[in-house]
Amino acid sequence: MYGYLGIDVGSVSTNLVLTGEDGIIKQSIYLRTQGKPIEMVQQGLKQMQAALLDKIKVIGVGTTGSGRHLAGVITGADIIKNEITTHAIAASNVMPGVQTILEIGGQDSKIIILRNGIVADFAMNTVCAAGTGSFLDQQAARLNIKIEEFGSLAMQSSVPVRIAGRCAVFAESDMIHKQQMGYNVPDILAGLCEALVRNYLNNVGKGKEILQPVVFQGGVAANAGMKAAFERALGHPVHVPPYFDVMGALGAAMLAREATNRKGTGFRGFDVADRDFKAGGFACDGCPNVCEVVEILESGQVIARWGDRCGRWSNVLERHEKIS
Amino acid sequence: MSVTVGIPRALLFYYYYPQWKTFFDHLGVKTLVSRETTRGILEKGIKSTVDEACLPVKLAVGHVLDLYDKVDYIFLPRIVSTARREYICPKFLGFPDIVRNNINNLPPLIDYSMDLYRKGSSLYNLFYTVGRQFTHNPARIFMAYKKSIESLRMHCQEMEAGWLPFEAGGNHNHEHRPQSAGVQDVTIAVIGHPYNIYDRHISMNMVKRLWDYGANVVTADHLPENVFRREAGKLPKQLFWTLNQRMVGAAFYYFDRPEVDGLIHVASFGCGPDSMTGELIERFARQGSRKPLLNLTIDEHTGEAGMVTRLEAFMDMVRWRRQLDDVAATYY
Numbered sequence: 001m002y003g004y005l006g007i008d009v010g011s012v013s014t015n016l017v018l019t020g021e022d023g024i025i026k027q028s029i030y031l032r033t034q035g036k037p038i039e040m041v042q043q044g045l046k047q048m049q050a051a052l053l054d055k056i057k058v059i060g061v062g063t064t065g066s067g068r069h070l071a072g073v074i075t076g077a078d079i080i081k082n083e084i085t086t087h088a089i090a091a092s093n094v095m096p097g098v099q100t101i102l103e104i105g106g107q108d109s110k111i112i113i114l115r116n117g118i119v120a121d122f123a124m125n126t127v128c129a130a131g132t133g134s135f136l137d138q139q140a141a142r143l144n145i146k147i148e149e150f151g152s153l154a155m156q157s158s159v160p161v162r163i164a165g166r167c168a169v170f171a172e173s174d175m176i177h178k179q180q181m182g183y184n185v186p187d188i189l190a191g192l193c194e195a196l197v198r199n200y201l202n203n204v205g206k207g208k209e210i211l212q213p214v215v216f217q218g219g220v221a222a223n224a225g226m227k228a229a230f231e232r233a234l235g236h237p238v239h240v241p242p243y244f245d246v247m248g249a250l251g252a253a254m255l256a257r258e259a260t261n262r263k264g265t266g267f268r269g270f271d272v273a274d275r276d277f278k279a280g281g282f283a284c285d286g287c288p289n290v291c292e293v294v295e296i297l298e299s300g301q302v303i304a305r306w307g308d309r310c311g312r313w314s315n316v317l318e319r320h321e322k323i324s
Numbered sequence: 325m326s327v328t329v330g331i332p333r334a335l336l337f338y339y340y341y342p343q344w345k346t347f348f349d350h351l352g353v354k355t356l357v358s359r360e361t362t363r364g365i366l367e368k369g370i371k372s373t374v375d376e377a378c379l380p381v382k383l384a385v386g387h388v389l390d391l392y393d394k395v396d397y398i399f400l401p402r403i404v405s406t407a408r409r410e411y412i413c414p415k416f417l418g419f420p421d422i423v424r425n426n427i428n429n430l431p432p433l434i435d436y437s438m439d440l441y442r443k444g445s446s447l448y449n450l451f452y453t454v455g456r457q458f459t460h461n462p463a464r465i466f467m468a469y470k471k472s473i474e475s476l477r478m479h480c481q482e483m484e485a486g487w488l489p490f491e492a493g494g495n496h497n498h499e500h501r502p503q504s505a506g507v508q509d510v511t512i513a514v515i516g517h518p519y520n521i522y523d524r525h526i527s528m529n530m531v532k533r534l535w536d537y538g539a540n541v542v543t544a545d546h547l548p549e550n551v552f553r554r555e556a557g558k559l560p561k562q563l564f565w566t567l568n569q570r571m572v573g574a575a576f577y578y579f580d581r582p583e584v585d586g587l588i589h590v591a592s593f594g595c596g597p598d599s600m601t602g603e604l605i606e607r608f609a610r611q612g613s614r615k616p617l618l619n620l621t622i623d624e625h626t627g628e629a630g631m632v633t634r635l636e637a638f639m640d641m642v643r644w645r646r647q648l649d650d651v652a653a654t655y656y
Contacts, residue, residue, distance in 0.1 A: 066629055084637035118648050119641040121616055124634060207606045288364035289525075309529070 003056040004260075005048070005267070006253030007041060007075065008083065008246065009033065009067030012106025012133055013219055014040040016048050017249035018056065023093060023257065027051050028246045037067040038277045041074055045273040060260035061267045062086070062252030066107070073296050073304040074277055076268035079252070079259040086251025088112045088119045091215045093254060094241045099211040102230065102238070103247075104200070104220035106133040111205045123204050133220045135168050139175065139192060143185060150189060154225025157190035165195025193229040201233060212236050217244040275299060284308055327458070328354040329434070330395030332387035333361070335380060335416060336403060338489040338518040339545075343476035344399065347451060350468035351458050356395050358387040361525035365390050370624065372426045378594045379623055380519045381415050381422065383526060388423050392430055397457075398423075399434045401450060405441035410566045413597060447473075483545045488531065489522050508540040510642050513578035515544060515571050515605065516590030517598070526622055527590065528631045537639045542584065544574030551577060559608060568601045575609040586616040586642045588635075593623035616641055 003026060006017040014037065016029040029047050031040050062079045063071040064086040072080040083105075091101045092114055101112040109132050113121040125132065140147045161183050163174045171192070178188055201210075214234065220226055221244040230238045243250060256265075278297045283290050293313045296304040305313045329348055331337065341357070348355045359365070361383060369386025377385075391398060400423060403416045415422075420435035436453045439445060448469055455465030483489065512534055514521050521527050521543060534541050544552060552573030556563065563569045571589075578584045589605055591598035602619055610617060618638045620631065 066633070082633045082636040082640070084633065085640045115614075116648060118644045119637075120614065120645065122637060122641065123619070124630075288362035290363055 001056045002059045003052075004060040004062070004253040004256045005058045005075075006086075006246075006249035006251065006256060007044070007061070007063045007071045007077075008065040008086070008248035008252060009037050009041060009063065009071045010065040010083075010106055010219075010248070011108075012137075013245070014044055014065075014067075015246040015249040016044040017243070017246050017253050018048060018052065018058070019250065019253045019257075020056075021257070023254055025243055025246075025250065026056065028243055028249070030245055033067070037070050038074065038279060041067075041071050042273040042277070045075070045270050049270040049273070058265070058267050058270075060253075060256035060265050062254075062256035062259065064248045064252040069304075069306065070279070070296065074268075074272055076266040076272075077256070078266050079255050081252060081255050083248050084110060084112060084122050084124070085119070086248045086255060087217065088114060088122075088251070089254050090247040090251035091217065091241070092117050094243070094247075094250075095213060095215055095239060098213050098215050100208075100214045102200070102205075102214060102216045103218040104132060104216075104226070105218040106137075108132060109200055109204050109218075111200075111208055111210075113208055113210075121208060123206070123208065125204050133218070135171075136192070136196070136220065136223065139172070142172075143179075143189075145185070145189075148222075151222065151224035151226070153186050154189040154193050154223070155186075155228060157186040157225075159187055160194050161187045161191035163188070163191040163195040165192075165197075165199035171195055190225055190229070193223070193225040194232070197226065197229040197233050210234060214238045216240050217247045219245050221245070281307070284313065286310075286312060326352060326354055327396040328356050328394070330356050330358065330388075330391035330398045330431075332384055332391060332398070332400070333358045334384035334387040334523075335419070335519050336412075338522050339479075340476070341489075342479040343472045346475040347454075347468050347472035348399075350471050351455060351464065353458050355399075356391065358390040361387075361523050363525070366525065366624075373422065374426075376594070377415065377422070379526060379592045380517065380595075381419065383519075383523070384419065385423060385426060388430075389427060392427060395431055397432050397434050398430070399454075401454075402435050402437040404437050404439035405566075406438065407440055407566050408443060408445075409441060409562075410569065411441065411564050412566055413595075480548075484548055486542075486546060488541075488543065489518065489545065490524075508535075508538055510539050510585040510639070510646065511542060511583050512539040512639075512642070513542045513574065513584050513587045514590060515575050515578075515587055517567055517571075517592070517595075518543075518545065520590050520592055520622060526592075528622070528628050530588075530590070530620075530631070530635070533632070533635055534639075537635070539639065542578065544570045547574055547577060559604065563601075563604075565597050568597045571601050572604050572609060575605040579609050579613040579615055584615070585646060586618070586638065588618045588620060588638065590620050590622060593621050616645065 002021050003018045008015045014031045014033045018027045020026055029044050031044055033040050061075050061077045063077045064081050064083045068080045087103050091098050099114055103110045108125055110124040137147055140150050161178050164170045216238045221240045227238055276299050280295045282293055284293050289309055291308045294307045295302050308314055345355050365386040366383055368389045369382040373382040373385045400420045402420050403412050405411050420433055434454055436450050438450045451469045452465055531541050552570050555576035556569045556573030558576055578587055589602055591602055
C-alpha cells in the first residue's frame with residue numbers, strides 16, 4: 001500500500017498525518033512541540049513508523065506550519081506550503097461546500113472564507129497573540145485547571161461573566177477581579193470563551209461575511225466551551241471535524257499527493273528520525289543588518305541555511321530552502 | 325570649499341528627493357543621502373526616539389543619526405501641508421523638533437516650513453529661504469528652483485510610466501527586477517505609505533518578494549494626481565491627509581481595474597491615519613468588488629515568517645481565484 005505523509009510543525013503542536021492514496025487518514029499523531037521542533041518531528045516519524053509496521057510505503061511528503069522549512073529539510077519534503085492554504089484544502093475536502101473556516105491555533109488565529117471551493121479571502125491575527133490557544137493555556141494553568149477540562153467546565157456555566165477580551169493583559173486583570181468578587185470558575189471560564197470569540201470576530205473576522213457551513217478547527221476546537229461560544233455569537237451551528245487538530249497536516253498530505261503526481265518523492269525515509277540533526281546559528285557580521293543566520297546540521301554537515309537577507313549564506317549551498 | 329547637506333533616506337524622501345537634489349546641485353551644494361536602512365540604523369533610531377512614535381519616525385531619526393557627523397547641514401523641511409486644504413501627518417510637522425530634542429551635537433538643521441495649505445501659498449517660499457542659506461543671488465535660487473520643479477515632474481512621469489521610486493531617476497536599475505519579465509502572470513496593488521513599502525528593510529523586501537512570486541506590482545504612485553484625487557472624491561467626506569487620500573484613491577481605482585488581481589494594504593503599527601484608511605478601504609473602496617484584500621501591519625519585529633506566510637497564502641489565493649475565473653469564462 002502507498003500513502004502520503006503530512007507534517008504540520010506549529011508553535012504549540014507538531015502533527016503528523018498519513019493518508020492513503022484516497023486521501024483518507026490512516027494514522028494521525030499529535031505531539032506538543034515544546035520548543036524543540038527537530039526532536040518532535042523525529043519523534044513523530046518514529047511513532048508513525050511504529051504504527052505503520054512497514055505496511056504502507058510513503059510516496060509523498062508535505063510540510064506546513066511555522067516550522068515547515070525545518071521539517072521540509074529534515075524529511076526531504078516534496079512540497080512546503082503555508083498553513084492557510086493547507087487548512088483550506090483539508091477543510092474543503094473533509095466538508096465539501098464549506099464556506100467559512102475558523103481556525104485557532106497556538107500562536108495565531110485565522111479566518112478563511114471559501115466560495116465555490118476556493119479561498120476567496122482570509123485574515124490572520126496581527127502582531128498580538130491575544131485570543132489564541134497559548135492564552136487559554138496560560139489562564140487554565142493560572143486557575144490550576146487542566147486545559148483538557150477547560151471546555152467541559154465552561155459548559156457547566158449558567159451565567160457567563162463579562163470579561164474584556166480586547167487585550168490579554170486586560171482580560172487577565174478582569175478575570176482576577178471577577179474571581180476575587182466570588183464568581184465561580186465555570187462562569188469565569190465561559191466568560192473568557194465569550195471574550196475570545198468576541199475578540200476573534202472583531203479583529204480577525206472584521207468585515208468578513210461568515211456564511212454557513214462553518215468549520216471550526218485547530219487545537220482550540222477541542223474546547224467545547226469555545227465551540228458553544230461561537231455558536232451563540234454566530235447564531236448558527238459550527239462544525240468541528242473529527243481530525244480538527246491535525247487539519248494542517250492533512251492538507252499538507254493532500255498537497256503532497258498533488259506534488260508527486262508525475263514524479264518520485266524526495267522523502268528521505270523514516271530513518272532520518274535516528275540521524276543527528278542540530279540547528280545552529282550565528283550573527284553574520286558582513287553588513288550592519290547583522291542577520292541571524294540559522295544553520296541546520298546533519299551529523300556535523302550543513303544541509304540548509306536561512307535567515308540572511310542577501311543570500312550570502314543560503315545561496316552557497318547546493319540544495320537550499322528559500323525562505324527569505 | 326563647498327558645504328554638504330545631508331538628506332535622510334526616510335519619510336518623504338521617496339517623493340521629493342529628485343527635486344531636493346536638483347535644487348542643491350544647482351546651488352553648487354553637495355548632498356549626501358543616508359545609507360539604505362539596515363538593522364543598525366533602525367536600532368539607533370528606536371533607541372533615541374520616544375516610544376509612542378511610529379516606526380517610520382523612529383527609522384527617520386535613525387537615518388539622521390547615520391548622517392549627523394558626516395555633513396555640515398541636515399535638510400529636514402518642516403512639512404506641514406503639500407496641497408491646499410490638506411495636511412500631512414502631524415509627526416512630519418514636529419519631526420525637526422523630535423530630532424533636535426533627541427540628538428546632541430547636531431549640525432544645523434534646515435527646517436523651514438513647507439506649507440501649501442492656504443490659497444496663494446507657494447513652494448517657492450521654502451526654496452527661497454533655503455537657498456538664501458547658500459547664496460545671495462536670488463536669480464540663481466530661482467533658476468535652481470525651476471530646475472528642481474522640472475526634475476520633480478520628470479520623477480512623477482517616470483513613476484506614472486511604471487517605475488518605482490527606488491528604480492527611477494535616470495539609471496533604471498534592473499538588478500532587483502526578476503530576470504525573466506514574461507512570468508509575471510498576476511498584478512498586485514500594494515497600497516501603503518511610500519516610506520513603508522519602498523524601504524526594503526522595514527517592508528521586509530515585500531516588493532521584491534512579490535516580484536519573485538511572479539507578480540507585477542503597482543502602487544498609488546503609478547497613478548497621476550488627478551486620478552487618485554478623483555477616486556478619493558468618492559468618499560462621503562474629504563480626508564485631511566494627503567498621503568492617505570492618495571492611498572484610498574488608489575484603492576478605489578485598483579479595485580475597479582480588471583487587470584489587478586488583488587490588493588495589499590500595508591499599515592505601520594501605531595499609525596492613526598493608517599488604521600483609518602484600512603477601514604475606509606475595506607468599507608468603501610471594496611464595496612461591490614470581491615477582489616482579495618490583505619491587511620499587513622509592520623512594526624519592529626524582525627521575524628519574517630509571519631509576512632512570508634501571509635504573502636504566500638495571498639498569492640496562492642489570487643492564483644486559485646484566477647484559475648476558477650478562467651474555467652468559468654470557458655463555460656459561460
